[in-house]
Amino acid sequence: xxxxxxxxxxxxxxxxxxxxxxxxxxxxxxxxxxxxxxxxxxxxxxxxxxxxxxxxxxxxxxxxxxxxxxxxxxxxxxxxxxxxxxxxxxxxxxxxxxxxxxxxxxxxxxxxxxxxxxxxxxxxxxxxxxxxxxxxxxxxxxxxxxxxxxxxxxxxxxxxxxxxxxxxxxxxxxxxxxxxxxxxxxxxxxxxxxxxxxxxxxxxxxxxxxxxxxxxxxxxxxxxxxxxxxxxxxxxxxxxxxxxxxxxxxxxxxxxxxxxxxxxxxxxxxxxxxxxxxx
Amino acid sequence: xxxxxxxxxxxxxxxxxxxxxxxxxxxxxxxxxxxxxxxxxxxxxxxxxxxxxxxxxxxxxxxxxxxxxxxxxxxxxxxxxxxxxxxxxxxxxxxxxxxxxxxxxxxxxxxxxxxxxxxxxxxxxxxxxxxxxxxxxxxxxxxxxxxxxxxxxxxxxxxxxxxxxxxxxxxxxxxxxxxxxxxxxxxxxxxxxxxxxxxxxxxxxxxxxxxxxxxxxxxxxxxxxxxxxxxxxxxxxxxxxxxxxxxxxxxxxxxxxxxxxxxxxxxxxxxxxxxxxxxxxxxxxxxxxxxxxxxxxxxxxxxxxxxxxxxxxxxxxxxxxxxxx
Numbered sequence: 001x002x003x004x005x006x007x008x009x010x011x012x013x014x015x016x017x018x019x020x021x022x023x024x025x026x027x028x029x030x031x032x033x034x035x036x037x038x039x040x041x042x043x044x045x046x047x048x049x050x051x052x053x054x055x056x057x058x059x060x061x062x063x064x065x066x067x068x069x070x071x072x073x074x075x076x077x078x079x080x081x082x083x084x085x086x087x088x089x090x091x092x093x094x095x096x097x098x099x100x101x102x103x104x105x106x107x108x109x110x111x112x113x114x115x116x117x118x119x120x121x122x123x124x125x126x127x128x129x130x131x132x133x134x135x136x137x138x139x140x141x142x143x144x145x146x147x148x149x150x151x152x153x154x155x156x157x158x159x160x161x162x163x164x165x166x167x168x169x170x171x172x173x174x175x176x177x178x179x180x181x182x183x184x185x186x187x188x189x190x191x192x193x194x195x196x197x198x199x200x201x202x203x204x205x206x207x208x209x210x211x212x213x214x215x216x217x218x219x220x221x222x223x224x225x226x227x228x229x230x231x232x233x234x235x236x237x238x239x240x241x242x243x244x245x246x247x248x249x250x251x252x253x254x255x256x257x258x259x260x261x262x263x264x265x266x267x268x269x270x271x272x273x274x275x276x277x278x279x
Numbered sequence: 280x281x282x283x284x285x286x287x288x289x290x291x292x293x294x295x296x297x298x299x300x301x302x303x304x305x306x307x308x309x310x311x312x313x314x315x316x317x318x319x320x321x322x323x324x325x326x327x328x329x330x331x332x333x334x335x336x337x338x339x340x341x342x343x344x345x346x347x348x349x350x351x352x353x354x355x356x357x358x359x360x361x362x363x364x365x366x367x368x369x370x371x372x373x374x375x376x377x378x379x380x381x382x383x384x385x386x387x388x389x390x391x392x393x394x395x396x397x398x399x400x401x402x403x404x405x406x407x408x409x410x411x412x413x414x415x416x417x418x419x420x421x422x423x424x425x426x427x428x429x430x431x432x433x434x435x436x437x438x439x440x441x442x443x444x445x446x447x448x449x450x451x452x453x454x455x456x457x458x459x460x461x462x463x464x465x466x467x468x469x470x471x472x473x474x475x476x477x478x479x480x481x482x483x484x485x486x487x488x489x490x491x492x493x494x495x496x497x498x499x500x501x502x503x504x505x506x507x508x509x510x511x512x513x514x515x516x517x518x519x520x521x522x523x524x525x526x527x528x529x530x531x532x533x534x535x536x537x538x539x540x541x542x543x544x545x546x547x548x549x550x551x552x553x554x555x556x557x558x559x560x561x562x563x564x565x566x567x568x569x570x571x572x573x574x575x576x577x578x579x580x581x582x583x584x585x586x587x588x589x590x591x592x593x594x595x596x597x598x599x600x601x602x603x604x
Contacts, residue, residue: 008409008410009469011405011408012409012412013408014405015402015405015406015409015416017415018398018402018420019419019420019520022419022420022422022423022479022480023419023433024282025435025438025476026434028434028437028438029434029437031585032437040443041443044445044448071365072502083503091329091333093328094326094327094329094330094331094353095326095330096329097326098322098323098324098326098327099327100316101317102317102322102323102326103318104323104324110327112333112367113331113334114331114334117338118336119583119586119587119590120583120586121537121538121586122337122343123537123538123540123559123582124537124559124579124582124586125338125341125342125345125566125579125583126563127342127345127562127566127575128341128345128348128576128579128581129337129338129341129578131341131344132336132337132340132341133337136336143400147333147337148333148337150333151330151333151334151337151338157328168316171317175317175604180317181313181317181319181322182322184317192564201536205573206425208336209427210425210427212427212428212429212540212541212544213540213544213563214542216544217567227427227429227430227541228429230429230433230545231429231544231545234433234436234545243440243443245437245440245443247436248433248437249433249434252430252433252434255427255429255430256425256426256427256430256431259425259427260422260426261423261424263422263424263425263441264418264421264425267417267418267421270365273502276282276529
């Protein structure tokens with residue numbers, strides 16, 4: 001068993017090294033966020049300091065000069081992330097339900113039209129979509145932030161696959177009990193789809209929270225999100241004689257915490273779900 | 280949601296029907312064109328209507344307009360437009376910037392894809408061979424994938440801020456003349472490294488999932504035949520993972536092509552001298568900073584064509600993967 005033990009130890013050493021390398025940017029951000037601005041001028045502190053509370057109260061209070069206060073941006077990010085994720089669920093579940101449980105003229109056309117939107121990620125269609133959004137008077141509003149992003153081919157596809165595995169006997173039984181199609185959706189399909197709904201919600205929440213290009217185009221000032229607002233903060237922070245990287249890193253931690261926490265909490269589910277999908 | 284988002288997600292995670300229910304499932308006719316489960320005249324249309332309205336207003340209509348604008352040109356006073364054939368496309372190609380952006384995009388996509396796949400695969404295989412601690416390492420290797428691109432860019436911008444960031448100081452002490460605001464190769468290297476930092480996590484996740492499907496007895500057989508660790512990897516693990524590898528290579532390239540905007544905008548703004556300007560960033564500059572509608576339309580058409588090719592490849596790969604079952 002000796003050589004095996006040695007191999008295991010070597011493996012742990014290599015993996016731990018990679019884990020440290022992965023974590024290093026985050027660790028140094030924590031160090032910066034817990035220090036005062038001049039602490040980085042004459043070298044790199046290796047341990048966190050005690051300034052986190054002070055930095056937090058500064059970014060939540062008056063912000064960095066010329067850049068918006070962070071509380072408002074966090075609320076905007078949360079509204080956008082919730083709006084996008086819930087909006088995608090509300091739009092895509094009925095489409096998948098209609099495509100699987102009904103036969104109607106134009107059914108396949110509708111399905112393929114939705115799937116074709118896969119070709120048009122926001123980074124590809126942002127220019128013409130921006131023009132339409134402007135004409136509809138939706139700039140600088142939550143509807144402008146959210147609605148152009150809530151059509152979701154992947155969510156429709158996901159729920160279609162999931163609904164197709166529903167036993168037809170359930171629908172027959174519901175019909176015999178006098179339950180209509182909407183009752184069946186609400187009382188049978190949705191409760192049985194809870195894990196899938198939760199998973200799509202989490203993925204789309206992260207998608208909404210992490211958006212950068214779209215908020216950059218359609219909002220300014222009052223509707224700015226954290227992820228997009230950090231750009232202004234960086235330029236404001238660098239205009240100081242002593243660059244305020246401690247404040248920028250404080251905001252960065254606030255901006256990355258929600259999606260990272262969500263992924264860590266859901267991680268077990270991810271690997272299991274993926275395994276089921278790939279096998 | 281688009282391709283790039285698909286590439287950031289776990290698209291194949293399909294929940295199964297509750298056990299026991301699935302067992303006595305009636306067989307559905309092939310092709311899915313079987314009898315209606317519910318009969319209703321208007322309800323199905325009402326159900327698909329909201330999604331189709333959003334798709335129509337924010338996908339179809341803008342795209343159709345772009346295809347029209349790509350072949351039009353405003354007159355001198357911007358008061359009207361006239362058909363101009365392929366001249367916007369010719370302008371885009373004749374403009375040296377666009378070809379440079381294409382080259383930067385290809386280099387960026389190739390290097391981030393190869394590096395993050397190699398790292399993701401290496402880590403996934405190593406973790407898989409561990410006897411204990413798998414869950415801990417999975418957590419440690421997966422989180423960077425969820426960090427918003429712009430925030431990741433901010434962390435790395437701080438790290439490599441010339442004369443100030445910890446990483447920059449280290450490089451200077453090693454004798455590197457570090458200033459990515461001046462040296463194009465350094466700027467490109469920085470955004471590549473930062474993208475690999477994020478994409479490796481994504482590749483790790485997919486390779487880990489792929490490895491779960493390799494049956495243990497295959498490894499036992501290899502061990503009995505006296506195959507070493509490297510031999511097992513090249514002759515067994517890698518071939519069995521090839522469906523995952525193919526799919527990931529398409530997803531990684533898509534991500535590099537389209538979703539790198541945030542990182543580039545935060546760290547380099549496409550500079551210095553266009554060294555990190557990708558096709559998407561070029562479109563952003565032409566459309567919003569130079570307000571050239573026709574040119575931006577032509578560039579959008581090119582991007583849609585590229586996305587369509589990759590989407591087609593992705594669908595084919597997903598189908599092929601299905602055949603392995």
